[in-house]
Amino acid sequence: MRIPLVLGNWKMNGNGESGAVLLSALLKSDLPFDQVACGVAVPFVYLATLGEKLSGTKIAIGAQDVSNKVEGAFTGEVSASMLKDIGASFTLIGHSERRTYHLESDSQILEKTKQALSVGLKPVVCVGETLAEFEEDKTETVLKQQLSKLCSELSVKEWESVTIAYEPVWAIGTGKVASPEYAQKVHSFIRNMIATVDKTIANQTKILYGGSVKAENAAQLRAMPDIDGALVGGASLVAEQFAGICRNFR
Numbered sequence: 001m002r003i004p005l006v007l008g009n010w011k012m013n014g015n016g017e018s019g020a021v022l023l024s025a026l027l028k029s030d031l032p033f034d035q036v037a038c039g040v041a042v043p044f045v046y047l048a049t050l051g052e053k054l055s056g057t058k059i060a061i062g063a064q065d066v067s068n069k070v071e072g073a074f075t076g077e078v079s080a081s082m083l084k085d086i087g088a089s090f091t092l093i094g095h096s097e098r099r100t101y102h103l104e105s106d107s108q109i110l111e112k113t114k115q116a117l118s119v120g121l122k123p124v125v126c127v128g129e130t131l132a133e134f135e136e137d138k139t140e141t142v143l144k145q146q147l148s149k150l151c152s153e154l155s156v157k158e159w160e161s162v163t164i165a166y167e168p169v170w171a172i173g174t175g176k177v178a179s180p181e182y183a184q185k186v187h188s189f190i191r192n193m194i195a196t197v198d199k200t201i202a203n204q205t206k207i208l209y210g211g212s213v214k215a216e217n218a219a220q221l222r223a224m225p226d227i228d229g230a231l232v233g234g235a236s237l238v239a240e241q242f243a244g245i246c247r248n249f250r
C-alpha cells in the first residue's frame, strides 16, 4: 500500500509573511492526514522560520534543491547536512527548472540524491520530457536517460527513501495537465524501470505527477493505479486549492 503524498513546490514566490499566512490557513484546513501525507518545499531562506511553524504538525517541510557537494568552497550552495540540521525532511532534486536554467546533469542529480540520502533527507527526484520531446514521441527515451543512473547506482536500500516526480515540462505552469491515461502510461513505464532494480522496491516507490495539478483535476489523476500523489506548483500557493488537492488524493 502506497500512502498518497501531495507536495507543494512554492518555487521563488512570496515572502516570510505570506508563507506564514499560507501555512496558517493550511493548518486550519482539516487535512486528511490519516489518508494522505503532505509537505511543502519552500525557499531556503524561509526553511527555518516556517519549519518552526510546522514543528509538531503533520505537514512536512523540505527544500527545492540541495548541493551535490558535502562542504567547502562552494559559494551559494546549501548542503544536505545543513538542510537536515534546519529541520527539512525532504528535498526536491533535478526539477526541470534546475535542469533548464542551471544545466543540471543526470550525474549531478545522482550526486545530489546521494548527498540527501547520506544524511537521511528524502530525495524527490524530478523527471520529465520537454514539449519538443513529447511531440517527437521521445518521452520513454528521455525518461530512460534521466532514470538510468539512479537505477544503476543506488542500492535497493537507498531506493527505499526515494520518491520520483514525473513532471512533463509542457504541463508545468501552462494549465495543460497531462491526461490521466497518458500520465498513467508514463508512471507505469517509470515503475517498470525501477523494477529492474528490484520488484518489491518498484511496488513501494511513490511516483508523483506534477504539472498544472488543481483541486479540479486531482481526483481523476488519483484514480490511476500508478499515480501516488502530486507535486504542485502554482496551486500550492493558494491554501484552498492545495487543501482541495490533498483531499482529492486521499
Ligand SMILES: O=C(CO)COP(=O)(O)O
Residues within 6 Å of the ligand: 009, 095, 167, 171, 172, 173, 174, 175, 210, 211, 212, 213, 231, 232, 233, 234, 235
Ligand atoms: O513544477 C511544478 C511543481 O514542481 C508544477 O508547477 P504547476 O503546478 O504550476 O504547473
